[in-house]
Amino acid sequence: MARLILRVAPWLSVLAVALAWELFARSGAVTPFMLPKLTTVLARIWADAGSGDLAHNLGLTLYRALAGFAVAALAGIGLGFAVAYNRAARWLFDPLISVGFPMPKIAFLPIITLWLGFHDVSKISMVVFDAIFPVVTATLAATLAVERELLWSARNLGASERELLHEVVFPAALPQIMTGLQVALPIALIVCIVAEMKLGGVGLGGAMITASRFADSPGVFAGIVEIAIAGYVLVRLMARVRARLLAWHPETAAPASV
Numbered sequence: 001m002a003r004l005i006l007r008v009a010p011w012l013s014v015l016a017v018a019l020a021w022e023l024f025a026r027s028g029a030v031t032p033f034m035l036p037k038l039t040t041v042l043a044r045i046w047a048d049a050g051s052g053d054l055a056h057n058l059g060l061t062l063y064r065a066l067a068g069f070a071v072a073a074l075a076g077i078g079l080g081f082a083v084a085y086n087r088a089a090r091w092l093f094d095p096l097i098s099v100g101f102p103m104p105k106i107a108f109l110p111i112i113t114l115w116l117g118f119h120d121v122s123k124i125s126m127v128v129f130d131a132i133f134p135v136v137t138a139t140l141a142a143t144l145a146v147e148r149e150l151l152w153s154a155r156n157l158g159a160s161e162r163e164l165l166h167e168v169v170f171p172a173a174l175p176q177i178m179t180g181l182q183v184a185l186p187i188a189l190i191v192c193i194v195a196e197m198k199l200g201g202v203g204l205g206g207a208m209i210t211a212s213r214f215a216d217s218p219g220v221f222a223g224i225v226e227i228a229i230a231g232y233v234l235v236r237l238m239a240r241v242r243a244r245l246l247a248w249h250p251e252t253a254a255p256a257s258v
Helices: 002-026 038-051 053-085 087-100 105-116 120-144 148-156 161-199 204-213 217-245
Strands: none
Touching: 002 038, 038 053, 038 217, 053 087, 053 120, 053 161, 053 204, 053 217, 087 120, 105 120, 105 161, 120 161, 148 161, 161 204, 161 217, 204 217
C-alpha cells in the first residue's frame, strides 16, 4: 500500500488540476468557447485518434523534433569536444556560443524560411539551431571539468590521446552531457511546435493554429493536452536512457537503507 501511494502521489497535482478544469468549465463562469470541459477535450482527442489525424500530426511533429534533436546532439557533442581540445576551434566558436546561447533563436525563423522555405527542412533546421546550444555548452563544461589527476594517471599508463578521449574523458563527462541532452530534448519539441504554428502545414502546432482560425476551441485545447503528454513521454524516455547509459555511475545506485 505504501508503495502504491508513493507511485500515485506525484499524480495528485495533475488530477487536481484536471478536476478543477472540469468543475470550473461546468460552473458557467466561462463560456465553452473560452474553456471547454475537459471531458469534451478528451472526447475530441479520442475522435482525432479514431480518424487517424492524431497519429498523423503527432508522427510528423515527433519526426521533426527528434530528427532535429539527433542532429543537434551529434553536432553539439562533436563541437563541444572540438572547442575543448582545439585552440583554433575555441578561438572561432567560443564567442559565437557565448553570444548565441542567450539569444532567442526563434528570431531567425524568418531568415530560415527565406532560405529553406516552409517545409520540413526549415522546421528541422530551426530545431537544430535552437537545441544545439545546450548540448555544446554542457559538453564543453563537462570536458573541461574532468579531473586532471585522471588524465595524468592515464597518460602515465601509456594511454594515447584517442584512448584518453574514449576511455577517460568521455565517460567522466557523460553525466553532464546527458544533462545537456535532457535540456535540449524538450527545447526541440517546443521549437518544433512553434515552427509548425508559424509555418503552417501538418503537425500538432499546425493543427492547433488551424483549429484556432476556425474558432474550434476543443481542437486548440486538445492540441495542448496532446503536446503535454508527448513531452512527458519524451522526458521519461530520456530519463530511462540516462539511467541505462549511466548504470555504472553512483547517481543510479539505489539509496542506502538506514
